Amino acid sequence: MDFRDAPAEVAFRDEVRSFLDANFPPDFATDANVEWGLFNGARRQIPGHADFIKEWTAKLNVHGWGAPHWPKEYGGGSLSVKQQFILNEEFSWRRAPRPGGIGHGWAGPTIMVYGTQEQKDRYLHRILSGEDAWCQLFSEPGAGSDLASLQTRAIRDGDDYIVNGQKIWTSGAHRSDMGILIARTNPDAPKHRGISYFLLDMKTPGITVRPLVNMLDSHEFNEVYFEDVRVPKSQLLGEENRGWYLAATTLDFERSGIATSVAHQLIVRDLTRFARESEVGRAAVSNRDSLRNELADRAIEAQVEGLISYRIISMQDRGEIPNKESSIAKLYSSELDVRLATTSMHLTGMYGQVNDREDARSIGGRIPRFYMHSTTSPIGGGTSEIQRNIIATRGLGLPRA
Numbered sequence: 574m575d576f577r578d579a580p581a582e583v584a585f586r587d588e589v590r591s592f593l594d595a596n597f598p599p600d601f602a603t604d605a606n607v608e609w610g611l612f613n614g615a616r617r618q619i620p621g622h623a624d625f626i627k628e629w630t631a632k633l634n635v636h637g638w639g640a641p642h643w644p645k646e647y648g649g650g651s652l653s654v655k656q657q658f659i660l661n662e663e664f665s666w667r668r669a670p671r672p673g674g675i676g677h678g679w680a681g682p683t684i685m686v687y688g689t690q691e692q693k694d695r696y697l698h699r700i701l702s703g704e705d706a707w708c709q710l711f712s713e714p715g716a717g718s719d720l721a722s723l724q725t726r727a728i729r730d731g732d733d734y735i736v737n738g739q740k741i742w743t744s745g746a747h748r749s750d751m752g753i754l755i756a757r758t759n760p761d762a763p764k765h766r767g768i769s770y771f772l773l774d775m776k777t778p779g780i781t782v783r784p785l786v787n788m789l790d791s792h793e794f795n796e797v798y799f800e801d802v803r804v805p806k807s808q809l810l811g812e813e814n815r816g817w818y819l820a821a822t823t824l825d826f827e828r829s830g831i832a833t834s835v836a837h838q839l840i841v842r843d844l845t846r847f848a849r850e851s852e853v854g855r856a857a858v859s860n861r862d863s864l865r866n867e868l869a870d871r872a873i874e875a876q877v878e879g880l881i882s883y884r885i886i887s888m889q890d891r892g893e894i895p896n897k898e899s900s901i902a903k904l905y906s907s908e909l910d911v912r913l914a915t916t917s918m919h920l921t922g923m924y925g926q927v928n929d930r931e932d933a934r935s936i937g938g939r940i941p942r943f944y945m946h947s948t949t950s951p952i953g954g955g956t957s958e959i960q961r962n963i964i965a966t967r968g969l970g971l972p973r974a
């Protein structure tokens with residue numbers, strides 16, 4: 574593949590850079606490359622951020638960049654996957670919040686394809702404007718990797734469904750207005766065929782959201798309980814019992830993982846600066862070739878991660894659908910996240926455990942959070958074991974166990 578931008582892509586990249594120069598205040602750079610949905614929900618309450626988010630959303634939407642992969646008719650950008658890639662890459666280098674999240678990435682595209690006109694009119698513009706934050710109510714205590722085993726029931730009662738059951742690990746449920754819910758509507762059908770897809774108003778009576786505080790002492794995900802929750806039939810998306818197939822819909826969405834690769838390269842850059850410029854960093858590497866080599870390995874691996882992203886984007890650009898390649902990218906990226914966090918700890922030593930010392934602050938004071946958060950990378954979005962299974966069966970042609 575030729576990694577260079579074609580002339581039209583050079584022009585687009587310039588346009589994105591000029592936009593960021595003119596509009597993005599570096600003060601609002603996020604700690605990591607946070608996707609829009611997460612940023613939108615998480616920062617809503619912080620003074621000053623709410624106004625910024627409102628303005629930023631409006632500015633992005635003028636260009637269709639609030640939802641670059643959505644068709645123009647729905648307020649998106651109709652950008653090609655290559656343009657989305659460039660947009661993601663450039664936003665990530667600035668640590669500017671990028672469009673994304675459950676509303677933009679999942680709910681919106683699925684509503685566009687399967688929704689009634691009424692559902693489209695009601696929800697799509699509210700996702701774009703940031704009025705509605707969405708969460709994803711898929712995983713259950715007994716159904717994560719094997720999601721089709723889910724037990725939450727939705728039983729038809731006149732013009733409503735009555736939902737009972739429990740979801741878990743629901744990111745952002747406590748600050749979401751809406752949720753995409755999959756629940757079992759036919760317990761007698763084979764497990765993939767008895768599931769339906771609902772657009773759920775999170776304020777419906779009978780829904781209880783209980784916080785799950787993680788080891789960062791941060792409230793990101795939740796348990797969500799449903800007790801006789803009445804969901805009107807008008808909130809069913811697509812056909813009853815076809816929900817499993819809807820859950821796979823994402824439109825033509827760039828999923829190369831370039832943002833994570835850039836985030837990792839930025840962390841390597843910060844760590845290298847720390848090793849060169851700070852007293853603690855210099856002391857750590859001065860007599861330890863092994864630590865310098867470790868840092869060099871991470872730098873190379875972050876570049877390799879970028880090349881894997883290029884491989885995926887080149888396939889998407891040719892109209893191919895990455896399959897095992899996406900699993901390779903997810904596996905490589907989440908395991909690199911863990912290795913890079915470990916290297917950060919090796920380099921910062923005991924200071925890696927504090928947020929408020931000058932030395933720690935020089936790399937953003939984010940090492941302890943990064944280290945603890947990295948443990949979730951090989952789990953969220955599909956575990957490393959599941960990715961290995963996919964690579965083994967679809968990539969290497971090995972038999973299923």
Ligand SMILES: Cc1cc2nc3c(=O)[nH]c(=O)nc-3n(C[C@H](O)[C@H](O)[C@H](O)COP(=O)(O)OP(=O)(O)OC[C@H]3O[C@@H](n4cnc5c(N)ncnc54)[C@H](O)[C@@H]3O)c2cc1C
Nearest residue numbers: 709710711712716717718742743744949952953954956958
């Ligand atoms: C940070 C974070 C945010 C999340 N946000 C959401 C959210 O917003 N909404 C939502 O619905 N879910 C969310 N999840 C849940 C996530 O999708 C599940 O945790 C994930 O799919 C794994 O499921 P599980 O936790 O039930 O583990 P299990 O599936 O029970 O797996 C347990 C262990 O067994 C292994 N295993 C399972 N099956 C196999 C197999 N066939 N072969 C080999 N090994 C196997 C797994 O790899 C894992 O090590 C989130 C998770 C995290 C970590």
